[in-house]
Amino acid sequence: MTPRKARPTPDQFAAGIREGNRVLLGQAITLVESTLPADQELAHALLERLLPYTGNAIRMGITGVPGVGKSTFIETLGKHITNQGKTLAVLTIDPSSRLTGGSILGDKTRMEELSRNPHAFIRPTAAGDALGGVAHRTREAMLLCEAAGYDVIIVETVGVGQSEISVRNMVDFFLLLMLAGAGDELQGIKKGIMEMADALVITKADGENKKAAQEARGAYTQALHLVASPLANEWTVPVLTASALTGDGFDETWATVERYCDHTRASGFFQATRSRQNINWFNDYFQLLLQADLQASVQALRSSLEQAVARQELSSHEAALRLLQAYRDHHRTL
Amino acid sequence: MTPRKARPTPDQFAAGIREGNRVLLGQAITLVESTLPADQELAHALLERLLPYTGNAIRMGITGVPGVGKSTFIETLGKHITNQGKTLAVLTIDPSSRLTGGSILGDKTRMEELSRNPHAFIRPTAAGDALGGVAHRTREAMLLCEAAGYDVIIVETVGVGQSEISVRNMVDFFLLLMLAGAGDELQGIKKGIMEMADALVITKADGENKKAAQEARGAYTQALHLVASPLANEWTVPVLTASALTGDGFDETWATVERYCDHTRASGFFQATRSRQNINWFNDYFQLLLQADLQASVQALRSSLEQAVARQELSSHEAALRLLQAYRDHHRTL
Numbered sequence A, B: 001m002t003p004r005k006a007r008p009t010p011d012q013f014a015a016g017i018r019e020g021n022r023v024l025l026g027q028a029i030t031l032v033e034s035t036l037p038a039d040q041e042l043a044h045a046l047l048e049r050l051l052p053y054t055g056n057a058i059r060m061g062i063t064g065v066p067g068v069g070k071s072t073f074i075e076t077l078g079k080h081i082t083n084q085g086k087t088l089a090v091l092t093i094d095p096s097s098r099l100t101g102g103s104i105l106g107d108k109t110r111m112e113e114l115s116r117n118p119h120a121f122i123r124p125t126a127a128g129d130a131l132g133g134v135a136h137r138t139r140e141a142m143l144l145c146e147a148a149g150y151d152v153i154i155v156e157t158v159g160v161g162q163s164e165i166s167v168r169n170m171v172d173f174f175l176l177l178m179l180a181g182a183g184d185e186l187q188g189i190k191k192g193i194m195e196m197a198d199a200l201v202i203t204k205a206d207g208e209n210k211k212a213a214q215e216a217r218g219a220y221t222q223a224l225h226l227v228a229s230p231l232a233n234e235w236t237v238p239v240l241t242a243s244a245l246t247g248d249g250f251d252e253t254w255a256t257v258e259r260y261c262d263h264t265r266a267s268g269f270f271q272a273t274r275s276r277q278n279i280n281w282f283n284d285y286f287q288l289l290l291q292a293d294l295q296a297s298v299q300a301l302r303s304s305l306e307q308a309v310a311r312q313e314l315s316s317h318e319a320a321l322r323l324l325q326a327y328r329d330h331h332r333t334l
Helices: A011-020 A024-032 A035-051 A068-084 A108-115 A132-145 A163-168 A192-198 A208-224 A250-268 A269-310 A317-331 B011-020 B024-032 B037-053 B071-081 B108-115 B133-147 B163-168 B191-196 B207-225 B250-267 B269-310 B314-332
Strands: A056-063 A088-094 A119-124 A154-156 A173-178 A199-202 A238-239 B056-066 B088-094 B120-126 B152-158 B175-177 B200-204 B239-241
Touching: A011 A024, A011 A035, A024 A035, A024 A132, A024 A199, A024 A269, A035 A132, A035 B314, A056 A068, A056 A163, A056 A250, A068 A088, A068 A108, A068 A163, A068 A250, A088 A108, A088 A317, A108 A119, A108 B133, A108 B200, A119 A132, A119 A163, A132 A154, A132 A269, A154 A163, A154 B011, A154 B037, A163 B207, A173 A192, A173 A250, A199 A208, A199 A250, A199 B011, A199 B152, A199 B207, A199 B314, A238 A250, A238 A269, A238 B011, A250 B120, A269 B269, A317 B037, A317 B056, A317 B133, A317 B269, A317 B314, B011 B024, B011 B133, B024 B120, B024 B133, B024 B250, B056 B071, B056 B250, B071 B088, B071 B108, B071 B152, B071 B250, B088 B108, B088 B133, B120 B133, B133 B152, B133 B269, B152 B163, B175 B207, B191 B250, B200 B207, B207 B239, B239 B250, B269 B314
Parallel strands: A056 A154, A056 A173, A088 A119, A088 A154, A173 A199, A199 A238, B056 B152, B056 B175, B088 B120, B088 B152, B175 B200, B200 B239
Antiparallel strands: none
16 A cells, blocks of 8 residues: 555645646645535635735636637637736636546647646636535636736636626626627527626637628627626727637737726726625625525524425514524524 | 504404405505514514415516506506406505605506505505515515405516516516517516516507507517426416507406416416415525624624725635624624
């Protein structure tokens, strides 16, 4: 038997991550994703130590329906970013996949070139089963990457559901990828998602598709005039076109991100948004913990009250009062 | 000085409401709407007593954007219902109005004829300022009306926001009123609202507008084929036309409501939905009480933790842990 390797202490972990040790960074993200209490504890001890070194990256969210070419887009944009001497971490959320021993089968190969780039770090996150948990895990992975010194963090998600709102709430800049020649309905993009975007990019703007992409650019520019963005004050949401095939549009895309950050930093909106995001994460986290605490303490009573309420033997108000009282009593008598 | 009239006891109140005393019913709804603790306590004592006598009405929600003719539609439908020997209570939610000493100025006159009908009871509910509270107040007013013996309860709301979901969750049948010749966007109807409807009625189908209403009926019927209704199993959402001017379509509208209730009662869906709704109201109520309890016990700490998190002095996870601990300790040391 080989002796079991001792786990690094939080201090060793933190030091290693700050020195750019990618293996330790990967392990730390696995800890963040773990549901084991010991792993969770170590993960949070680590995050506390690294917190002072977070917040220095540009945080970018990218979304779009399957088929829009997200991976190819990110691969090309990533090359553009690292060519400018910046380091990049890409965190992808795939709601349809599940963790298989800490990694997602087949996923890492989606961005082949970028995954071999020494200035880039790519990490898929499975959405898994945990309700609400995936957003927190992704955000914590993002903080770990920031502490590791990455200049740009891209969080990729699929533009079809709840995860967009979570990602919008963890990034500075939210980019929506669209296809030309398809109505919103066909693209499955929910109305609210377009309203969250700081910029739109029409992908695959090459060859026979180039003209349609230009037309779509005009149409979406018009449409966005009707949708005021209450978040990004004094920012006109631009619509760009890009082609991973020709490389066109990536210069402009990245310039837009930098222009947005400059603009919102100057107005104070950038920092105000981050502060607001931090507060939201705290409140979300608290609700998660509170619901777990309820689950652990009064779940049996809750279930029986639900049955009584369903059978109309008890009013929902009276049942709610009894449940709150039981929860309070539970802690009183501990 | 005249001596102050003693308030009826919960038992006197309950007996009076069950005997059909409309003044007491109105006062009870005012108690339900009150934010004074003593009023709330009396309201809930009353609701507990009346609970066994609730649940016997057909609960109907009606929504549509301003201008669609909701009041006129309800007035005409109401006349149709009372002509059949049924009694009707109409509860209207107006998100833009506020309570002025228990009544909404000018509102009662909107359904002039119905308000003079001895078989109908009309009561506006102001949405007011209380977050989340209005839905509970409306639902409790509905229960009071049921205990008073009304055969049909109509809850009217404006089809532009969050209140539709609350109303959908308190009624058996949800009716969406639409105008002909206006796209969804122009009507301000959110996509999700159409998917919640058990039937659509195109209003003002008379005179020059009749042809457009027929066309709209066809178009919406087509559109609804694409939107499967996961709630109403084996129910094809019908699209009707109606005119309050000619009286056309109200027979068919009411027949549709009755057919829906017969159909879902036979399948068990009707009662299953009500049970599910009761459970949801219980859980909603519990969350309201829990948040109020948090507010009363650890609000100061919560605010200071929010500040620390905003300044990035504390991770949102650590702050959440501390807040939960403080909340638990608060009850432990009471």
